[in-house]
Each structure stands twice: as structure tokens, then as C-alpha cells.
Amino acid sequence: MTTLRSVTVPVGERSATIGLLEYLVLDEQLCWIRRQEGLVGFGEAARFTSSGPERFALAQQWWRAALAGADVENPLTQPGTGLVAFGSFAFSKRSPFESRLVIPEIVVGLRDGEAWVTYTTSDPEAEVTAETAVDTLARYLDDLPLYRQSDPADRILPGMLSESEWKNAVARSVAHIAAGDLSKIVLARDIAVELGSPLVASQVLRELAVRYRDCWTYSVDGLIGSTPEMLIRVESGTAEARVLAGTLDRATAPDDEPDYAKRVLAGSAKQQHEHQIAIDSLTRALEPFTSSMTSHSEPFVLELPNVWHLASDVRAELAADETGAVPTPLTLIEALHPTAAVCGFPTSVAGELISELEHMDRGPYAGPVGWMDGAGNGEWGIALRGAVVETPTEVRLYAGCGIVAGSNPAAELEETWSKFRPMLEALGLDRPRAVPRRPSEFASAPAAS
Template structure:
């Protein structure tokens, strides 16, 4: 294993109105951004890939070895500084898609404590200094990626799962739930965007980050999107998660005369037994899996309505104090493995639902609905669920994914319509229409 060396230097407070987005100018950048804060990274100093049931454990072991062998100069010591790896993991243990951790060469970060710059190298003779770090960053920023020319010839077509096949899968899922053995199932489908000119990934990400500022906008090795759901965040021995289940399309409302948007969402979404049950399965799934790693846990007694530009969701935030085993808390990677997949993206019980997904969906989800995010050398990190996103398969072909929670009261037509609502963020950012 090649030993890595890194240096982190402070950049002071960010005075820009757009914050870290100022650095999102290259299509090959990795990013993790929310409300103008987060990480943008360039280049690659090291990479690890794995498949199968042991993908998380193998990645965690590789990262621990990498950290132990590294020479790190990090006077700041706050989460996201020092040695950092971006990652994405396949949803399924049976997937052929390679899960990955990528250590970039340059990372720009910003948070409540200010902004910073990290330079990482595998060159044992390279100079480690603030000047060298700034020079490396300047080199990456010299070339700005072009924006996509929307010529009107971009198109959208069915992917591996057609609309009719999806409705048939939902109907079959409802039948299996009614027969007993599982209470919820999440089924997904895909569509493919064929573009007349190469995708401008940085442009897409900037649009997503600006419109969906309460979501986490991500880009890791061609996996892009803006997720509203935090699988697990670890910071200073505290774990946090945001669980979503229950969706209402904002483009197709039936409000009572004089009713506000907020009142409508509360009445139709929070007042729905179907939506409440779906949400209950998701929150119970997460807390049950997280409990063995915690000494105390808190969550909302009732879910709240999360308002996004395309949909409303029922949401709950969970926080937990982590237990110390061997003098240290579990890392964000360890917890991501422990809680994935939740009922929000798989079903309940998860093993039964996972097997039925493989039977009914008839596609490999790849990284869709798997963990995506970052980890640092101290075990801090943020891992969202790769939702509201797409995979850039070629410069002119992008595959979008969306899924819905199925319960006994679900109908194929309603679930199909919900997938279109969930495709909307990526379609709009790509300039596509149905």
C-alpha cells in the first residue's frame, strides 16, 4: 500500500453568498453540499473497490490501514479536515456494481467553524505547505467545464423497467404484502436520458444545490443527485439521521378553497394512515438497527412535513449518543453498514423485502438507494441515501432512478405517478421534459 501524506490549512470565513459552490466548476469534481457548506474535491490519490456482502467491511478495513499508514498535518482537527475519502456503495449485496472509496488530491471544505483546504499526495518527496496546497487548488481551477447546450434534441426513454412492468411489479408486491410475510416493499424503476451534447455535471449540481438547499447534493465518480435523506452522520461521538417515508406531489394538489400549501400537506400527508404506516416502518427500521451502538437515542414523537420544491415528505430526525468500544465510538462507515438498508428504501422486514425486490424489479439498482458520502480519518462522516439522482454512464447518456414505498393500500397508478414526481429534480436540472 502506498502511504499518503496530507496537509490541511485554514482559509478563514467564507464571505461568498454561494459558499462552497464557488468551487464547483469542474465536471470531474466530487462534492457533498448543503446550504452552501460542505466539501468539493478534485483528483485522485487512492482508490478502493469491492463487491458483495463484505463490501462495507472491506472498505472500512482498507480505510483504517490507509489512515494508519498516512502522514497527516491537520492543526484544525474538525470533522471533514485532514485525510478524507468520498464513497458510494451498491444498494444490494448481490450487485455487480463496484462500491468504492476515493481519496482525492485536493479538498476544499466549509462549515460553521470556517473554511479549509487539504492537499493529499502519494509522493513521498512532495512539499507539504500552505503554498503548495494553494498552488494545487489553483491548478485544478484553471480549467472550468463548459455548460450543456440545451438544443431541444435531448430525449428521455424507458430504462430497464418500463411503466407497464413497474405497475405490474407494484400489483404483485401488493398481493405479496396482503398474503403476509412482509408489511412494506420499496420498488424502483429507471429512465434513460440521451443528450445531444455532453452532460455538464457541474452545472447540474449547482442547479440542484441552489434549488434543493435543504437536501444534500452529492457527486461521487459519476453518481450525482440531491438527496433529502441522511442515512447516518457521525460527528463528535453523536450519530444523526433523517428518515423520510410518505410522499405527496406538489404538482398535483387538490386543495380546499382557501387552504394553504402547508395546511394541505398536513391534512393529506400527515393525516393519511397509509403514509403514517409507511413512515413508521422506516423509523422503526433505523432505530432498531442503530440501538446496539448507542447509549441514548431521541427522535420526534410525531413526524414533521418536509417541504421540497417537487414534493412534501413525512420526515423524522433521529440523534443518538454513541457507545465507546475499545476506547472509540463506531465510525460512520461502520454505522452505514449497520443501518443499510432501512425500510425507507427496501421494506420491512428488510431481508424478506430485499429478496422480493430482486424478484420483482428485474434490474440491478447499482448505487441507487445505497449509501453515498464521505468519511474522515477520525471516523466522522456523512452518508446519505443515493436518492433523487442519476448515474452518468457516458458523456451523453444518464440513467435516472426513482422508487416508492409499497404497502397493502398502494395502487400501481399512484405509485407510478410518484416516481415521476421523484424524477423531477434530475429532469429539471438536465432540462428534460416527459
């Protein structure tokens, strides 16, 4: 591949009040932000795409080749400095969606108040200096951010399944569980949004980053959202994950019961069972790569603006192989994906049943999304609470629920609406009183996991 040259320049301290939000100005940009810190990318220096079962391994080969041939000047040691790639991977190994890694031309980073700019180019004639980095960033920031007002023509349409068809799929899932075919399946559905005027993705990202500051707001090639679930974070040989399973809509909470979420979630055998399946799935997959691992003895209640979740954090020290190298983020996400939290258990059985019941290709929904650097650090979340921008005026939203024994189809449908809420609010839309029955003409085709 073409040789990359890169320089990282420290730019001093930045206010945590606004942080990286001021850099969310373009629709075609990359981002990974939590609590106003993280990474924002502009432009493109190099790109990799692949689909199929080998997508993670092929991405690993490409990334290693890019690093091996790169000329990198990086005086900093912060994770996210130096050469960085953003990525998004298909949920299913059979999906036609092209998984991708993108190395931006410019990355702006902010961590613990310290900020930097990284400039990367494949042009052998370009100057790679601190001045070039700052000047190139300034060119991307020439235009002021755009804003979009809600349009009377904006509307929400059904996806591949109507609400009644999806509830029937939930009932069929429960029947499979009762028959002993599997213990959990995560069943997703989609809705389509048609806009009367073009989407301003940067505005949506700013809305998400402010409203859901404890989540990870992401953007990679039209995949946008704000996920509460960390698949894996790797930093200096330590891996961390946040597992969510068990959901309660905050709109249903009584005003006079402060411990309502704890009582309903932590006190529910169904929710605890679903959560334990997700934890066991992740720790089993992660264990071969670790020398030690710890997690909460009991899940905690994670409070988000739209829902509560049962959550557990897992921390592991990564074990070095015979060459002294620790597993890379891509090695780990290949081993972990798909977890029971987004697929079910056993995952092979759940994956086949998902294809049969959902009647859609999830594309990048519920797949790994995040970033990694040349030092082996990275953060990869699960692409939840998000949407795919299909055209400037067509956006597809996805939401899923963990189905176990005792799941109620009507309650699970309501849970999907609570999970659609972050994106709908960011788009300036409310849940319709009734959604038309006819599927959207731009719905996706099915694919199995």
C-alpha cells in the same frame, strides 16, 4: 498501501451566499454540499474498490490502514479536515457495481463560514506545504465552468420496465403484502436519458445545490444527485439520522389550502404506517451501538421544491466498546443498510422480491453515499433523487416508492415522476407526454439485495 501525506490549510472566512458553488467547475470531481457548505474534492490520491457482501468491512480495513500509515498535518478540529474519503456503496450485496472510497488530492471545505484546503499525496517526492496546497487547487480551477444548452435531440427512454409493466409490479407487491409475506416493499424503476450533446455534470450539480439547498448534493464517480435523506451523520460521538417515508407531489396541491400537506400526509393512515415502519427499522438497527436515543414523537412535514415528505430526525449518543472506541461511520452504515425506507420490511424478504419485480441492478442507487474523516466524523446519505452518468451522452435516473397495503399502482407511478423531477429539471428536460414502450438498449442487468 502507499503512505499518504496530507496538510490542511485554513483559508479564512467565505461568503455563505455562493459558498462552495464556485468550486463546482469540473465534471470529474467529488462533492457533498448542503446550503452552500460542505466538501468539494479534486483529483485522486488513493482509491479502494470492492463488491459483494463484505464491501463495507473491506472498506473499513482499507481506511484504517490508510490512516495508520498517513502523515497528517492538520491544525484544525472541524469535521471534514485532515484526511478525508468520499464514498459510494452498492445497494445490493449481489450487485456487480464496485463500491468505492476515494481520497482526493485536494479537498475544499466550508463550515460555519470557515474555509480550508487539504492537500494529500502518495508521491514521496512531493512537497507537502501550505503553498503546495494552494497552488494545486489553483491548477484545478484554471478552466472556467462549462455550460450546456438543452438540445433538440435530448430524449427520455424507458428503463428495464415500461410504465404498464412497472404498475403491474406494484400490483404484485400489494398482493404479496395482502398475503402476509411482508408489510412493505420499496419498488424502484429507472428511465434513460439520451443527450444530443455531452452532459456538463458540474452544471447539473450547481443547479441541484441551488434548487435543493436543504438537501445534500453529492457527486462520486458519476453518481450525482441531491438527497433529502441522511442515513447517518457522526460527529464527536453523536449520531444523527433523517428518515423519510410518505410522499406527496407538490404539483397536486390546491392553491387555497395552506395545510394541505399536513392534512394529506399526517392524516393518512397509509402514510403514517409506512413512516413508522421506516423509523422502527432504523432505530432497531442503531440501538446496539448507542447509549441513548431520541426521535420525534410525531413525524414532521418536510417541504422540498418538488414534494412533501413525512420526516423524523433521530439522535443517538454512541456507546464506546471495551477499548473505549466508538463505532465508525462505516460500521454504522453497514448495520443500517438497507433500511426499510429504501428496501422494505422484513428487509430480507423485500430484497429478494425487489430483484424479482424490478428486473434491474440498482447499482449505487439507494446505497450509502457520503464522506468521512480520520477523526471518526462523517455524513452518509442515501443516494436518492439522482442519476448515474453512464457515458458523456447517456444518463440513467432512478426513483422508488414505498409500497404498503392499499398502495395504488397509478398513484405510485405518478410519485416516481415527481421524484425524477429534480434530475430532469437539472438536465433541462420535461416529463414526456408519452414514453416509448421499448426498453433502452443500454439498460442494466438484474441483481438482488
